[in-house]
Amino acid sequence: MSFSKLPRGLTLLSVILLSGCSAVSLSPSGDIAVQQRDLIIYSTLLMLLVIVPVIVLIFWFAWRYRASNTEATYDPEWHHSTLLELIIWSVPLLIIIALGALTWVSTHKLDPYRPLDRIDAARSVEKDVEPMVIEVVALDWKWLFFYPEQGVASLNEFAAPVDRPVRFRITSSTMMNSFFIPALAGQIYAMPGMQTTLHAIINKPGTFDGFSANYSGAGFSGMRFKFHGMEQGEFDSWINKVRAEGAPLERADYLKLEQPSEREPVRYFANVPANLFNAILNRCVEANRMCMNEMMAIDAQGGLGLPGLYNMTSLDASTREKLGLSHAHVRTYVGAMCSPEDPAFVSSAAPVAPVTQTL
Helix, strand or coil: CCCCCCHHHHHHHHHHCCCCCCCCCCCCHHHHHHHHHHHHHHHHHHHHHHHHHHHHHHHHHHHHHCCCCCCCCCCCCCCCHHHHHHHHHHHHHHHHHHHHHHHHHHHHHHCCCCCCEEEEEEECCCCCCCCCEEEEEEEEEEEEEEECCCEEECCCCEEEEEECCEEEEECCCCCCEEEEEECCEEEECCCCCCCCEECCCCCCCCCEEEEEECCCCHHHHCCCCEEEEEEEHHHHHHHHHHHCCECCCCCCHHHHHCCCCCCCCCCEECCCCHHHHHHHCCCCCCCCCCCCHHHHHHCCCCCCCCHHCCCCCEEEHHHHHHHHCCCCCEEEEECCCCCCCCCCCCCCCCCCCCCCCCC
């Protein structure tokens, strides 16, 4: 291929390679993603107000003051123009002010923790409408979705009704991931022992791709799922399907599911305990583990004090093996807090003593 045809060939190759791409971020189906797309477009246009004239002027100056143009004025002593200085500094300053105002407004308006106040640009959310809660857990390397209102869960697939606000409660089992559905809203992190929140809404029926946007190990590339936007009747049928086909998901079942695995098929779960997500969030799914929120409540009360000396337990054998502590020295941990109304406790080494401290 000759050098004259090379640019044309590269352009054609680029078009062919990009023909399979879907610009979903520029054509989203959820109102939050639409507003985020508009923010990108407005910011780009504001910046082009400087970029385009500068590029045009570069070529104009190069042409105007070329060596062969004897009509151009040559003034080697010229060094200042008040008008040019005013234009050069005032235009970027105005653009920065506009970008700053746009960023300030959109940062608060598109805060993922902020409940939605509109369905789309033409419709507001009615005051009596409660968002549907979906609890999300990033596992290694798969996604688990809980529906606390319906008492079911699904693996690597979930659905939501069209035009109904959704509040996602998001956490992780072991390492940080990033929950991202480009057609619905921007990405938000999932972190172990912490909960993040995302408010979003889907405005069009369809099936959309979701994935982790944060590298998290060997199975990261297969950590993908499908999100279905459905009309309310279709969503109800999907929930009934999950109930009919779903297996139970007790704590022991979750601990097996939590083990690292790659490219897991879609699975459904029924009869899900209502407190399982909170146990995952507070790192206390296993037996003989105190939940993080209980620890913080104890610390807020000033600590265990003397009753804590008698209210100790050790991790069970399976938990010790999972944590790699099978051959380590057995240490004792706080297992629970007792009260006069509920005096039951576990003691591995200390004598029985009354426990009177309450939370």
